[in-house]
Amino acid sequence: MTQPKITQPDRMRLLVTGGAGYIGSVCAARLVEAGHDVVALDDLSTGHRDAVPAACRFIEGTVEDAGAVLAEGFDGVLHFAARSLVAESMAQPQRYWLGNVVASLRLLEAMREHGTPRLVFSSTAATYGEPASVPITEEAANQPTNPYGATKLAIDHAIGSYATAHGIAAVSLRYFNVAGAYGRYGERHTVETHLIPLVLQVALGRRNKIMVFGEDWPTPDGTCIRDYIHVVDLADAHERALVQAVPGEHRLYNLGNGTGFSVQQVIDTCRQITGHPIPAQCAPRRPGDPAVLIAASDRAHCELGWKPERADLAVIVADAWEFARRVG
Ligand code: UFG
16 A cells, blocks of 8 residues: 655646546646646546547546556546436436445545545535525535435545545535536537536527426526536636645535526526527426525635636636537
């Protein structure tokens, strides 16, 4: 067993799991641009080979294959690879307990075995469930309402104990609603469930209309409110977390803009940006949706020095629109 040894090299050797996915590919691209040496690991079950930045070495494999890679010696891991569909997690929880929890435990074991010193993990606001109050701080109770959130929370707990016992410098980042794109890197899910890409598919003519899941929520316009964060701001937080992680500690940060936009406001912004009328139709509430999710990210501001620079919803939508038109 090798003890983790932490230095702060300008050029780190990093393993990005899920490097062919939406957030993983954007972060991999930004890390490469920052001068790091990045290896992307992805089984391509939901990711795309052509999303991996050209400067990254690509390994097609599952998270459970990470051990063989980490044996080569790495400064850190950014762990994005996961199943992340709430509805699927309700219907097929085994995919989440095995695919998220068991795979992540194997990754932690591989890090321990090979003395990999740093970990940044993609956690989620779904760990909090229906919030008692908003904005949501990291002190809020963890009461996930679906297996997706429960599995991410379980991994957070495992990371905490590995950090304490084995000296890993670990950070969990709890994402709110990630959106936007970074040039040729963007959201391209085979099964799309997220609001902004779905609305933009209407503008592209790939769908007739957007269904609005409930107009009777206790919000000013009756539609759900979410905190949308630009994927490039999110990537910036990962870089900061990686550099500032402390050996033996597991830190946890919420990442959002602290401002909520309703489904109706998102659709209106998409209409302005695309110039398309985007027909919308009211549909029943989606099971498990909380009315309002807004992040308190003060801890990330204070401790990481992180400040989102693309908080304007119009900027987020414009970047997502440019990407959507690019891929059709
Ligand atoms: N919505 C619609 N119509 C659609 C799709 C979504 O009205 O066709 C609404 C949803 O009901 C919700 C809002 O748009 O009110 C945003 O929905 P998304 O599916 O885009 O995002 P969620 O807020 O459900 O999910 C996000 C992350 C999840 C994470 C969750 C935490 O994408 O990974 O936040 O609660 F689990």
